[in-house]
Amino acid sequence: MTDLEQLTQALARNLKRWRTERHFTLDALAARAGVSRGMIIQIEQARTNPSVGTTVKLADALGVSITTLLDRDRGPRVRVVGPGEGVRMWSTEAGSVTTMLVGDDRRGPFEMWSYRLEPGEGTDSDAHPPGTVEMLHVTAGELTLVVADRRHALPAGAAAVFEADVPHGYHNDGPEPAEMTLAVTIPPVP
Structure with missing residues (x-):
């Protein structure tokens, strides 16, 4: 799987998880973020790779960092990101x-x-x-x-x-x- 495919899958999984944890419907998140409902559906189904601007709007609306939306797994107390791993x-x-x-x-x-x-x-x-x-x-x-x-x-x-x-x-x-x-x-x- 390419880096872009991993990024798309992580974003899809995490966006849906955080939207569900916040009890936001698709329409509620769309209104908070200023992003169309259709775009959110495409992201959650890993059918698109949104722009940085769209990702920032979604993170802001959910009250999480972009890192949280893109993170594959939450790590231990100390998390080291090696050179080239950002x-x-x-x-x-x-x-x-x-x-x-x-x-x-x-x-x-x-x-x-x-x-x-x-x-x-x-x-x-x-x-x-x-x-x-x-x-x-x-x-x-x-x-x-x-x-x-x-x-x-x-x-x-x-x-x-x-x-x-x-x-x-x-x-x-x-x-x-x-x-x-x-x-x-x-x-x-x-």
């Missing part, structure tokens, strides 16, 4: 890539990501639930952080923290690849 969520032909390194949802979703953005590329995110905070550290190149249409230039070595309940994005406007590590914490669903 879940690739987004990539481009030019070489930009976003990888979820590790995450947990025992005290509300908490995720760690790595990003590599080639010159001229970037990615944008919809607003997350109120109380969501993102922290990032630029490790190479220069990153342009956009939060609510305001641009912030961050050189290698810089770090930032912001409330992510507004549209935001990460872009590389420079001539060299930009790399960063990102941590996201989302408050639990009441």
